[in-house]
Amino acid sequence: MKQIVILSGKGGTGKTTVSSAFAKLLQDKITIDCDVDAANLYLLLKPQSRNQFEYFGGKKASINPELCTQCGLCESVCRFDALHNYVIDPLSCEGCGFCYRVCPDDAIEFTETKSGNYFECNLIDDSKFYYAKLLPGEGNSGKLVSEIKKSALTNVGENIKWVIVDGPPGIGCPVNASLSGADFVVIVTEPTQSGIHDLKRLIELLKTFSIKCGIVINKYDLNEKQTLQITAYAGKENIPVLGYLPFDKDYIEAIKANKTIVEYSSKAAKDIENIWSKVEFFMDISKN
Protein backbone atom coordinates (compact mmCIF):
# COMPACT_ATOMS: atom_id res chain seq x y z
CA MET A 1 0.00 0.00 0.00
CA LYS A 2 1.29 3.41 -1.00
CA GLN A 3 0.14 6.73 0.30
CA ILE A 4 0.14 9.77 -1.99
CA VAL A 5 -0.53 13.20 -0.52
CA ILE A 6 -1.53 16.08 -2.78
CA LEU A 7 -0.52 19.53 -1.50
CA SER A 8 -0.30 23.03 -2.87
CA GLY A 9 0.94 25.53 -0.29
CA LYS A 10 -1.20 28.28 -1.76
CA GLY A 11 -4.92 27.57 -2.02
CA GLY A 12 -6.83 27.53 -5.27
CA THR A 13 -4.09 26.11 -7.47
CA GLY A 14 -6.09 23.02 -8.44
CA LYS A 15 -5.13 20.59 -5.71
CA THR A 16 -8.62 19.16 -5.35
CA THR A 17 -9.00 18.88 -9.13
CA VAL A 18 -5.89 16.69 -9.24
CA SER A 19 -6.86 14.66 -6.15
CA SER A 20 -10.33 13.98 -7.48
CA ALA A 21 -8.94 12.95 -10.85
CA PHE A 22 -6.58 10.44 -9.19
CA ALA A 23 -9.43 9.15 -7.07
CA LYS A 24 -11.57 8.60 -10.14
CA LEU A 25 -8.79 7.04 -12.17
CA LEU A 26 -7.42 4.51 -9.70
CA GLN A 27 -8.79 1.22 -8.49
CA ASP A 28 -8.08 -0.57 -5.21
CA LYS A 29 -7.82 2.72 -3.34
CA ILE A 30 -9.20 4.71 -0.49
CA THR A 31 -9.50 8.49 -0.63
CA ILE A 32 -9.14 10.91 2.27
CA ASP A 33 -9.91 14.63 2.21
CA CYS A 34 -7.68 16.23 4.82
CA ASP A 35 -8.72 19.79 4.07
CA VAL A 36 -10.95 19.86 7.13
CA ASP A 37 -11.38 23.65 7.08
CA ALA A 38 -12.90 23.69 3.64
CA ALA A 39 -13.73 20.18 2.51
CA ASN A 40 -14.54 20.24 -1.22
CA LEU A 41 -13.65 16.83 -2.54
CA TYR A 42 -17.03 15.31 -1.66
CA LEU A 43 -18.69 17.76 -4.04
CA LEU A 44 -16.93 16.04 -6.93
CA LEU A 45 -16.81 12.45 -5.71
CA LYS A 46 -20.48 12.44 -4.68
CA PRO A 47 -20.57 9.73 -1.98
CA GLN A 48 -23.41 7.23 -2.23
CA SER A 49 -23.76 6.76 1.50
CA ARG A 50 -22.13 8.09 4.61
CA ASN A 51 -21.69 7.35 8.29
CA GLN A 52 -21.18 10.30 10.58
CA PHE A 53 -18.89 10.33 13.61
CA GLU A 54 -18.43 13.10 16.14
CA TYR A 55 -15.03 14.57 16.78
CA PHE A 56 -13.99 15.89 20.17
CA GLY A 57 -10.92 17.99 19.65
CA GLY A 58 -10.16 18.98 23.20
CA LYS A 59 -11.54 20.59 26.28
CA LYS A 60 -12.86 24.06 26.99
CA ALA A 61 -13.25 25.91 30.23
CA SER A 62 -16.32 27.72 31.54
CA ILE A 63 -16.96 29.57 34.78
CA ASN A 64 -19.87 28.80 37.06
CA PRO A 65 -20.89 32.26 38.30
CA GLU A 66 -22.54 30.82 41.41
CA LEU A 67 -19.27 29.45 42.70
CA CYS A 68 -16.94 32.17 41.45
CA THR A 69 -15.75 34.60 44.13
CA GLN A 70 -14.23 36.95 41.55
CA CYS A 71 -10.70 36.65 42.85
CA GLY A 72 -9.33 37.29 39.36
CA LEU A 73 -6.65 34.63 39.50
CA CYS A 74 -7.88 32.84 36.38
CA GLU A 75 -7.75 35.97 34.28
CA SER A 76 -4.21 36.67 35.39
CA VAL A 77 -2.95 33.26 34.24
CA CYS A 78 -4.80 32.86 30.94
CA ARG A 79 -2.41 33.58 28.09
CA PHE A 80 -4.96 33.35 25.35
CA ASP A 81 -6.97 36.45 26.10
CA ALA A 82 -10.01 34.25 26.62
CA LEU A 83 -11.01 35.47 30.06
CA HIS A 84 -12.61 38.81 30.76
CA ASN A 85 -14.74 39.84 33.73
CA TYR A 86 -15.16 36.27 34.90
CA VAL A 87 -16.52 35.07 31.59
CA ILE A 88 -14.67 32.77 29.18
CA ASP A 89 -14.95 33.32 25.45
CA PRO A 90 -15.11 29.79 24.02
CA LEU A 91 -13.73 30.94 20.67
CA SER A 92 -10.54 32.20 22.28
CA CYS A 93 -10.16 29.45 24.86
CA GLU A 94 -7.20 27.29 23.87
CA GLY A 95 -8.19 24.52 26.26
CA CYS A 96 -5.02 24.58 28.34
CA GLY A 97 -6.85 24.05 31.62
CA PHE A 98 -4.61 26.49 33.50
CA CYS A 99 -7.57 28.49 34.88
CA TYR A 100 -9.40 25.33 35.91
CA ARG A 101 -6.40 24.10 37.86
CA VAL A 102 -5.66 27.41 39.47
CA CYS A 103 -9.17 28.40 40.62
CA PRO A 104 -9.28 28.26 44.42
CA ASP A 105 -13.05 27.81 44.53
CA ASP A 106 -13.47 25.03 41.96
CA ALA A 107 -15.68 27.38 40.02
CA ILE A 108 -14.37 26.39 36.62
CA GLU A 109 -15.59 23.47 34.60
CA PHE A 110 -13.32 21.93 32.04
CA THR A 111 -15.06 19.57 29.67
CA GLU A 112 -14.65 17.87 26.30
CA THR A 113 -16.33 19.79 23.53
CA LYS A 114 -17.38 18.69 20.12
CA SER A 115 -15.34 20.45 17.49
CA GLY A 116 -16.37 18.71 14.31
CA ASN A 117 -17.64 15.66 12.48
CA TYR A 118 -16.04 13.14 10.23
CA PHE A 119 -17.63 10.92 7.66
CA GLU A 120 -16.94 7.48 6.26
CA CYS A 121 -18.50 7.16 2.82
CA ASN A 122 -18.87 4.72 -0.05
CA LEU A 123 -18.20 5.94 -3.54
CA ILE A 124 -19.96 4.71 -6.64
CA ASP A 125 -17.11 2.26 -7.36
CA ASP A 126 -17.58 0.87 -3.82
CA SER A 127 -14.32 2.30 -2.58
CA LYS A 128 -14.10 4.11 0.75
CA PHE A 129 -13.87 7.87 1.05
CA TYR A 130 -13.29 9.89 4.22
CA TYR A 131 -13.78 13.56 4.90
CA ALA A 132 -14.33 15.79 7.89
CA LYS A 133 -15.77 19.12 8.80
CA LEU A 134 -14.45 21.22 11.59
CA LEU A 135 -17.05 23.39 13.26
CA PRO A 136 -16.49 27.02 12.23
CA GLY A 137 -13.81 28.79 14.22
CA GLU A 138 -12.39 25.66 15.82
CA GLY A 139 -8.69 25.17 16.15
CA ASN A 140 -6.96 21.84 16.33
CA SER A 141 -7.48 20.95 12.71
CA GLY A 142 -4.17 19.08 12.85
CA LYS A 143 -5.58 16.71 15.41
CA LEU A 144 -8.69 16.10 13.32
CA VAL A 145 -6.51 15.35 10.29
CA SER A 146 -4.61 12.77 12.35
CA GLU A 147 -7.84 11.30 13.64
CA ILE A 148 -9.47 10.95 10.24
CA LYS A 149 -6.32 9.40 8.77
CA LYS A 150 -6.05 6.99 11.65
CA SER A 151 -9.62 5.83 11.36
CA ALA A 152 -9.30 5.51 7.58
CA LEU A 153 -6.08 3.52 7.74
CA THR A 154 -7.02 1.10 10.51
CA ASN A 155 -9.75 -0.48 8.40
CA VAL A 156 -7.84 -0.80 5.17
CA GLY A 157 -8.35 -4.13 3.42
CA GLU A 158 -5.43 -6.15 2.04
CA ASN A 159 -6.47 -5.43 -1.53
CA ILE A 160 -5.94 -1.68 -1.15
CA LYS A 161 -2.98 -0.49 -3.19
CA TRP A 162 -3.37 3.29 -3.00
CA VAL A 163 -4.26 5.84 -0.39
CA ILE A 164 -5.04 9.21 -1.99
CA VAL A 165 -4.88 12.14 0.42
CA ASP A 166 -6.13 15.60 -0.55
CA GLY A 167 -4.05 17.72 1.79
CA PRO A 168 -4.80 21.02 3.52
CA PRO A 169 -3.46 24.32 2.21
CA GLY A 170 -0.60 26.14 3.92
CA ILE A 171 2.43 24.75 5.69
CA GLY A 172 1.13 24.59 9.26
CA CYS A 173 0.06 21.94 11.69
CA PRO A 174 -2.64 20.21 9.57
CA VAL A 175 -0.18 19.83 6.70
CA ASN A 176 2.31 18.15 9.01
CA ALA A 177 -0.43 15.83 10.21
CA SER A 178 -1.49 14.97 6.66
CA LEU A 179 2.07 13.94 5.80
CA SER A 180 2.47 11.17 8.35
CA GLY A 181 3.06 7.91 6.53
CA ALA A 182 3.20 9.51 3.08
CA ASP A 183 5.20 7.73 0.37
CA PHE A 184 5.05 10.51 -2.18
CA VAL A 185 3.82 14.09 -2.34
CA VAL A 186 2.35 15.66 -5.46
CA ILE A 187 2.59 19.45 -5.28
CA VAL A 188 0.15 21.35 -7.45
CA THR A 189 1.38 24.85 -8.18
CA GLU A 190 0.66 27.65 -10.64
CA PRO A 191 2.96 30.03 -12.51
CA THR A 192 2.21 33.12 -10.43
CA GLN A 193 4.46 35.00 -8.07
CA SER A 194 2.54 33.85 -5.04
CA GLY A 195 2.38 30.30 -6.40
CA ILE A 196 6.18 30.17 -6.63
CA HIS A 197 6.66 31.83 -3.25
CA ASP A 198 4.45 29.28 -1.52
CA LEU A 199 5.90 26.38 -3.48
CA LYS A 200 9.35 27.18 -2.13
CA ARG A 201 8.11 27.32 1.45
CA LEU A 202 6.33 24.01 1.03
CA ILE A 203 9.44 22.34 -0.39
CA GLU A 204 11.48 23.60 2.57
CA LEU A 205 8.95 21.90 4.82
CA LEU A 206 9.04 18.64 2.85
CA LYS A 207 12.82 18.55 3.13
CA THR A 208 12.50 18.32 6.90
CA PHE A 209 10.31 15.24 6.41
CA SER A 210 12.55 13.64 3.73
CA ILE A 211 9.55 12.66 1.62
CA LYS A 212 9.97 12.39 -2.16
CA CYS A 213 7.83 14.73 -4.17
CA GLY A 214 7.00 15.89 -7.67
CA ILE A 215 5.43 19.04 -9.08
CA VAL A 216 2.41 19.56 -11.30
CA ILE A 217 2.27 23.01 -12.89
CA ASN A 218 -1.36 23.94 -13.37
CA LYS A 219 -2.40 26.75 -15.77
CA TYR A 220 1.16 26.54 -17.11
CA ASP A 221 0.33 28.62 -20.20
CA LEU A 222 -0.91 31.56 -18.15
CA ASN A 223 2.63 32.76 -17.78
CA GLU A 224 5.21 30.68 -19.60
CA LYS A 225 8.12 32.67 -18.23
CA GLN A 226 7.17 31.82 -14.68
CA THR A 227 6.51 28.21 -15.73
CA LEU A 228 10.10 28.04 -16.96
CA GLN A 229 11.26 29.51 -13.70
CA ILE A 230 9.44 26.84 -11.72
CA THR A 231 10.87 24.16 -13.97
CA ALA A 232 14.40 25.52 -13.46
CA TYR A 233 13.87 25.72 -9.71
CA ALA A 234 12.59 22.13 -9.66
CA GLY A 235 15.65 21.01 -11.60
CA LYS A 236 17.94 22.72 -9.14
CA GLU A 237 16.17 21.07 -6.20
CA ASN A 238 16.21 17.73 -8.00
CA ILE A 239 12.44 17.48 -7.94
CA PRO A 240 10.71 16.05 -11.02
CA VAL A 241 8.02 18.01 -12.85
CA LEU A 242 5.26 15.44 -13.29
CA GLY A 243 3.26 17.37 -15.82
CA TYR A 244 1.80 20.61 -17.12
CA LEU A 245 -1.93 21.32 -17.19
CA PRO A 246 -3.31 24.13 -19.36
CA PHE A 247 -5.36 27.16 -18.36
CA ASP A 248 -8.59 25.82 -19.74
CA LYS A 249 -12.23 26.65 -19.08
CA ASP A 250 -12.98 22.91 -19.02
CA TYR A 251 -11.49 22.72 -15.53
CA ILE A 252 -13.92 25.27 -14.12
CA GLU A 253 -16.83 23.87 -16.11
CA ALA A 254 -16.15 20.41 -14.68
CA ILE A 255 -16.30 21.76 -11.13
CA LYS A 256 -19.51 23.61 -11.95
CA ALA A 257 -21.00 20.39 -13.23
CA ASN A 258 -19.85 18.69 -9.99
CA LYS A 259 -17.68 16.33 -12.00
CA THR A 260 -14.05 15.29 -11.84
CA ILE A 261 -12.02 16.56 -14.77
CA VAL A 262 -11.41 13.01 -16.07
CA GLU A 263 -15.15 12.51 -16.47
CA TYR A 264 -15.54 15.83 -18.18
CA SER A 265 -12.75 16.05 -20.71
CA SER A 266 -10.97 13.17 -22.41
CA LYS A 267 -7.98 15.36 -23.20
CA ALA A 268 -7.53 16.29 -19.57
CA ALA A 269 -8.01 12.63 -18.64
CA LYS A 270 -4.97 11.77 -20.80
CA ASP A 271 -2.92 14.49 -19.14
CA ILE A 272 -3.82 13.21 -15.69
CA GLU A 273 -3.06 9.60 -16.67
CA ASN A 274 0.38 10.71 -17.81
CA ILE A 275 0.95 12.51 -14.55
CA TRP A 276 -0.10 9.46 -12.62
CA SER A 277 2.29 7.18 -14.50
CA LYS A 278 5.10 9.57 -13.60
CA VAL A 279 4.04 9.45 -9.96
CA GLU A 280 4.38 5.65 -10.02
CA PHE A 281 7.70 5.90 -11.81
CA PHE A 282 9.30 8.39 -9.43
CA MET A 283 7.93 6.66 -6.39
CA ASP A 284 9.67 3.44 -7.43
CA ILE A 285 12.93 5.25 -8.04
CA SER A 286 12.77 6.68 -4.58
CA LYS A 287 12.80 3.20 -3.05
CA ASN A 288 16.53 2.70 -3.27
Added chain:
Amino acid sequence: MTISVASGKGGTGKTTVAASLASVIPQSVYIDCDVEEPNGHLMLQPKFTLEESVNKLLPEIDYNKCDFCGKCIEVCEFNALINLKFEILLFAEMCHSCGACEYFCPQNAITEIPKELGKLRSGITENGIKFYDGLLNIGEATAVPLIRKVKAKIDNEKINIIDSPPGTSCSMVETVKNSDFCLLVTESTPFGLNDLKLAIDVVKNINVPFGVVINKYDETFEEMENYLTENQIEVMLRIPFDRKIAEAYSNGILPVNNSDKIRREFIGLIATIKKKIKSNVTQMTQKKQIFAD
Protein backbone atom coordinates in the same frame (compact mmCIF):
# COMPACT_ATOMS: atom_id res chain seq x y z
CA MET B 1 -11.12 51.65 11.11
CA THR B 2 -10.26 48.04 10.36
CA ILE B 3 -11.46 46.07 7.36
CA SER B 4 -10.47 42.46 7.09
CA VAL B 5 -10.49 40.51 3.86
CA ALA B 6 -11.12 36.80 4.20
CA SER B 7 -12.29 33.83 2.16
CA GLY B 8 -13.42 30.35 3.07
CA LYS B 9 -11.48 28.91 0.19
CA GLY B 10 -7.90 29.72 -0.69
CA GLY B 11 -6.99 31.05 -4.10
CA THR B 12 -10.12 33.12 -4.64
CA GLY B 13 -8.20 36.37 -4.97
CA LYS B 14 -8.36 37.47 -1.36
CA THR B 15 -4.90 39.01 -1.39
CA THR B 16 -5.57 40.75 -4.69
CA VAL B 17 -8.72 42.34 -3.26
CA ALA B 18 -6.98 43.32 -0.02
CA ALA B 19 -3.98 44.82 -1.79
CA SER B 20 -6.20 46.62 -4.31
CA LEU B 21 -8.24 48.17 -1.52
CA ALA B 22 -5.13 49.32 0.28
CA SER B 23 -3.76 50.89 -2.89
CA VAL B 24 -6.83 53.04 -3.52
CA ILE B 25 -6.92 54.41 0.05
CA PRO B 26 -4.44 57.20 0.71
CA GLN B 27 -2.22 56.52 3.73
CA SER B 28 -3.67 53.12 4.41
CA VAL B 29 -2.10 50.44 6.58
CA TYR B 30 -1.82 46.93 5.16
CA ILE B 31 -1.55 44.07 7.60
CA ASP B 32 -0.93 40.58 6.24
CA CYS B 33 -2.04 38.01 8.81
CA ASP B 34 -1.87 35.08 6.41
CA VAL B 35 1.34 34.11 8.16
CA GLU B 36 1.63 30.63 6.67
CA GLU B 37 1.65 32.01 3.14
CA PRO B 38 2.01 35.79 3.25
CA ASN B 39 1.67 37.04 -0.32
CA GLY B 40 0.67 40.67 0.13
CA HIS B 41 4.28 41.81 -0.23
CA LEU B 42 4.43 40.29 -3.70
CA MET B 43 1.59 42.55 -4.83
CA LEU B 44 2.42 45.75 -2.95
CA GLN B 45 6.21 45.48 -3.18
CA PRO B 46 7.05 47.32 0.03
CA LYS B 47 10.55 48.23 1.05
CA PHE B 48 11.11 46.40 4.31
CA THR B 49 12.65 48.56 6.97
CA LEU B 50 12.49 46.29 9.98
CA GLU B 51 12.37 42.59 10.76
CA GLU B 52 11.72 41.46 14.32
CA SER B 53 11.62 37.99 15.83
CA VAL B 54 8.37 36.89 17.42
CA ASN B 55 8.93 34.28 20.06
CA LYS B 56 7.01 31.63 21.84
CA LEU B 57 7.95 30.43 25.29
CA LEU B 58 9.08 26.88 25.88
CA PRO B 59 9.70 25.28 29.26
CA GLU B 60 13.25 24.36 30.16
CA ILE B 61 13.95 22.12 33.11
CA ASP B 62 16.72 22.56 35.62
CA TYR B 63 17.76 19.03 36.55
CA ASN B 64 19.53 20.24 39.66
CA LYS B 65 16.09 20.97 41.05
CA CYS B 66 13.74 18.54 39.28
CA ASP B 67 12.81 15.42 41.27
CA PHE B 68 10.73 13.86 38.47
CA CYS B 69 7.52 14.16 40.45
CA GLY B 70 5.53 14.32 37.20
CA LYS B 71 3.34 17.29 38.12
CA CYS B 72 4.23 19.16 34.92
CA ILE B 73 3.15 16.18 32.82
CA GLU B 74 -0.12 15.98 34.71
CA VAL B 75 -1.00 19.65 34.07
CA CYS B 76 0.04 19.72 30.43
CA GLU B 77 -3.19 19.44 28.48
CA PHE B 78 -1.39 19.03 25.16
CA ASN B 79 0.80 16.01 25.99
CA ALA B 80 3.88 18.03 25.16
CA LEU B 81 5.91 16.54 28.02
CA ILE B 82 6.82 12.98 28.92
CA ASN B 83 8.63 11.68 31.96
CA LEU B 84 11.59 9.41 31.19
CA LYS B 85 12.56 9.38 34.89
CA PHE B 86 16.01 10.69 34.01
CA GLU B 87 14.75 13.41 31.70
CA ILE B 88 11.53 15.34 31.09
CA LEU B 89 11.23 15.27 27.33
CA LEU B 90 9.54 18.23 25.57
CA PHE B 91 7.88 17.95 22.17
CA ALA B 92 8.28 21.59 21.26
CA GLU B 93 5.84 21.55 18.36
CA MET B 94 3.05 20.33 20.65
CA CYS B 95 3.60 22.96 23.31
CA HIS B 96 1.08 25.82 23.31
CA SER B 97 3.15 27.94 25.70
CA CYS B 98 0.34 28.08 28.23
CA GLY B 99 2.71 28.33 31.17
CA ALA B 100 0.90 25.82 33.36
CA CYS B 101 3.90 23.53 33.87
CA GLU B 102 6.07 26.40 35.04
CA TYR B 103 3.43 27.61 37.48
CA PHE B 104 2.66 24.24 39.03
CA CYS B 105 6.17 22.76 39.32
CA PRO B 106 6.63 22.27 43.07
CA GLN B 107 10.44 22.50 42.81
CA ASN B 108 10.54 25.69 40.74
CA ALA B 109 12.58 23.74 38.28
CA ILE B 110 11.02 25.18 35.14
CA THR B 111 12.03 28.37 33.37
CA GLU B 112 10.41 29.56 30.16
CA ILE B 113 12.83 30.22 27.34
CA PRO B 114 11.87 32.19 24.23
CA LYS B 115 12.15 30.41 20.91
CA GLU B 116 11.52 32.09 17.58
CA LEU B 117 8.11 31.35 16.09
CA GLY B 118 8.34 33.64 13.13
CA LYS B 119 9.13 37.12 11.93
CA LEU B 120 7.22 40.36 11.96
CA ARG B 121 8.25 42.57 9.06
CA SER B 122 7.49 46.26 8.66
CA GLY B 123 7.91 48.38 5.60
CA ILE B 124 6.48 51.05 3.39
CA THR B 125 5.42 51.01 -0.23
CA GLU B 126 6.25 53.51 -2.95
CA ASN B 127 2.91 55.24 -2.61
CA GLY B 128 3.07 55.44 1.14
CA ILE B 129 1.13 52.40 2.34
CA LYS B 130 2.40 51.23 5.71
CA PHE B 131 3.03 47.54 5.37
CA TYR B 132 3.25 44.78 7.99
CA ASP B 133 3.32 41.03 7.65
CA GLY B 134 4.07 37.94 9.68
CA LEU B 135 6.11 35.03 8.39
CA LEU B 136 5.65 31.82 10.32
CA ASN B 137 8.79 29.72 10.60
CA ILE B 138 8.56 26.52 8.60
CA GLY B 139 7.47 23.58 10.73
CA GLU B 140 5.74 25.68 13.41
CA ALA B 141 2.26 24.52 14.27
CA THR B 142 0.66 27.48 16.03
CA ALA B 143 0.12 30.65 14.05
CA VAL B 144 -2.17 32.45 16.49
CA PRO B 145 0.48 34.07 18.73
CA LEU B 146 2.22 35.48 15.65
CA ILE B 147 -1.07 36.75 14.25
CA ARG B 148 -1.69 38.60 17.52
CA LYS B 149 1.66 40.34 17.23
CA VAL B 150 1.01 41.37 13.64
CA LYS B 151 -2.47 42.61 14.51
CA ALA B 152 -1.00 44.77 17.24
CA LYS B 153 0.21 47.02 14.40
CA ILE B 154 -3.34 48.20 13.67
CA ASP B 155 -3.35 51.99 13.68
CA ASN B 156 -6.73 53.28 14.84
CA GLU B 157 -6.13 56.68 13.30
CA LYS B 158 -5.92 55.16 9.83
CA ILE B 159 -7.75 52.74 7.60
CA ASN B 160 -6.31 49.28 8.14
CA ILE B 161 -6.73 46.51 5.62
CA ILE B 162 -6.09 43.04 7.02
CA ASP B 163 -5.40 40.06 4.80
CA SER B 164 -6.74 37.04 6.70
CA PRO B 165 -5.59 33.43 6.43
CA PRO B 166 -7.96 31.37 4.26
CA GLY B 167 -10.38 28.90 5.79
CA THR B 168 -12.48 29.17 8.91
CA SER B 169 -10.15 27.90 11.61
CA CYS B 170 -8.83 29.58 14.72
CA SER B 171 -6.28 31.61 12.73
CA MET B 172 -9.01 33.17 10.63
CA VAL B 173 -11.18 33.92 13.66
CA GLU B 174 -8.26 35.46 15.51
CA THR B 175 -7.58 37.69 12.50
CA VAL B 176 -11.13 38.79 11.72
CA LYS B 177 -12.51 39.28 15.22
CA ASN B 178 -12.96 42.91 16.26
CA SER B 179 -12.81 44.15 12.67
CA ASP B 180 -15.30 46.87 11.79
CA PHE B 181 -16.11 45.09 8.57
CA CYS B 182 -15.16 41.90 6.80
CA LEU B 183 -15.10 41.38 3.06
CA LEU B 184 -15.55 37.75 2.08
CA VAL B 185 -14.02 36.98 -1.28
CA THR B 186 -15.43 34.03 -3.17
CA GLU B 187 -15.60 32.72 -6.72
CA SER B 188 -18.47 31.48 -8.88
CA THR B 189 -17.94 27.75 -8.40
CA PRO B 190 -19.51 25.10 -6.13
CA PHE B 191 -16.24 25.09 -4.13
CA GLY B 192 -16.45 28.83 -3.69
CA LEU B 193 -20.07 28.64 -2.57
CA ASN B 194 -19.49 25.76 -0.17
CA ASP B 195 -16.64 27.58 1.55
CA LEU B 196 -18.40 30.95 1.49
CA LYS B 197 -21.25 29.48 3.53
CA LEU B 198 -18.77 28.28 6.15
CA ALA B 199 -17.08 31.68 6.28
CA ILE B 200 -20.42 33.46 6.66
CA ASP B 201 -21.23 31.22 9.63
CA VAL B 202 -18.03 32.33 11.30
CA VAL B 203 -18.33 36.08 10.76
CA LYS B 204 -21.95 36.00 11.95
CA ASN B 205 -20.83 34.07 14.99
CA ILE B 206 -18.23 36.68 15.94
CA ASN B 207 -20.58 39.56 15.10
CA VAL B 208 -18.53 41.18 12.40
CA PRO B 209 -20.60 42.92 9.68
CA PHE B 210 -19.71 41.60 6.26
CA GLY B 211 -20.21 41.85 2.52
CA VAL B 212 -19.28 39.58 -0.36
CA VAL B 213 -16.98 40.10 -3.33
CA ILE B 214 -17.35 37.59 -6.15
CA ASN B 215 -14.16 37.13 -8.08
CA LYS B 216 -13.95 35.29 -11.40
CA TYR B 217 -17.62 36.15 -11.57
CA ASP B 218 -19.77 34.00 -13.81
CA GLU B 219 -23.46 34.81 -13.96
CA THR B 220 -24.36 31.34 -15.19
CA PHE B 221 -23.61 29.85 -11.79
CA GLU B 222 -27.14 30.34 -10.51
CA GLU B 223 -26.80 28.34 -7.33
CA MET B 224 -24.66 31.08 -5.85
CA GLU B 225 -26.96 33.88 -6.96
CA ASN B 226 -29.95 32.05 -5.48
CA TYR B 227 -28.21 31.45 -2.19
CA LEU B 228 -27.18 35.08 -1.91
CA THR B 229 -30.64 36.43 -2.73
CA GLU B 230 -32.43 33.99 -0.45
CA ASN B 231 -30.23 34.94 2.47
CA GLN B 232 -30.25 38.64 1.62
CA ILE B 233 -26.52 38.83 1.42
CA GLU B 234 -25.17 41.86 -0.31
CA VAL B 235 -22.70 41.44 -3.13
CA MET B 236 -20.52 44.52 -3.01
CA LEU B 237 -18.42 43.86 -6.08
CA ARG B 238 -18.36 41.41 -8.96
CA ILE B 239 -15.06 41.02 -10.78
CA PRO B 240 -15.58 39.17 -14.04
CA PHE B 241 -13.42 36.27 -15.07
CA ASP B 242 -10.80 37.73 -17.37
CA ARG B 243 -7.66 36.09 -18.64
CA LYS B 244 -5.92 39.47 -18.75
CA ILE B 245 -6.48 40.00 -15.02
CA ALA B 246 -5.12 36.51 -14.34
CA GLU B 247 -2.04 37.13 -16.45
CA ALA B 248 -1.32 40.46 -14.82
CA TYR B 249 -1.76 38.81 -11.42
CA SER B 250 0.72 36.10 -12.32
CA ASN B 251 3.29 38.87 -12.77
CA GLY B 252 2.31 40.47 -9.49
CA ILE B 253 0.42 43.37 -11.09
CA LEU B 254 -2.74 44.48 -9.33
CA PRO B 255 -5.88 44.87 -11.44
CA VAL B 256 -6.40 48.41 -10.06
CA ASN B 257 -3.09 49.40 -11.64
CA ASN B 258 -4.05 47.83 -14.91
CA SER B 259 -7.60 48.98 -15.51
CA ASP B 260 -9.21 52.33 -14.73
CA LYS B 261 -12.61 50.71 -14.56
CA ILE B 262 -11.55 48.32 -11.82
CA ARG B 263 -9.77 51.12 -10.00
CA ARG B 264 -12.99 53.15 -9.93
CA GLU B 265 -14.90 50.13 -8.70
CA PHE B 266 -12.54 49.69 -5.78
CA ILE B 267 -12.80 53.36 -4.88
CA GLY B 268 -16.58 52.91 -4.89
CA LEU B 269 -16.26 49.78 -2.77
CA ILE B 270 -14.28 51.50 -0.04
CA ALA B 271 -16.78 54.38 0.02
CA THR B 272 -19.66 51.93 0.51
CA ILE B 273 -17.85 50.09 3.27
CA LYS B 274 -17.12 53.35 5.09
CA LYS B 275 -20.79 54.31 4.91
CA LYS B 276 -21.82 50.92 6.25
CA ILE B 277 -19.42 51.11 9.15
CA LYS B 278 -20.70 54.57 10.03
CA SER B 279 -24.33 53.51 9.99
CA ASN B 280 -23.46 50.47 12.10
CA VAL B 281 -21.81 52.67 14.67
CA THR B 282 -24.82 55.01 14.78
CA GLN B 283 -27.16 52.06 15.14
CA MET B 284 -25.08 50.70 17.97
CA THR B 285 -25.00 53.99 19.83
CA GLN B 286 -28.74 54.40 19.31
CA LYS B 287 -29.31 50.94 20.70
CA LYS B 288 -27.11 51.71 23.65
CA GLN B 289 -29.00 54.90 24.29
CA ILE B 290 -32.36 53.16 24.20
CA PHE B 291 -30.88 50.69 26.63
CA ALA B 292 -29.66 53.44 28.91
CA ASP B 293 -32.99 55.24 28.79
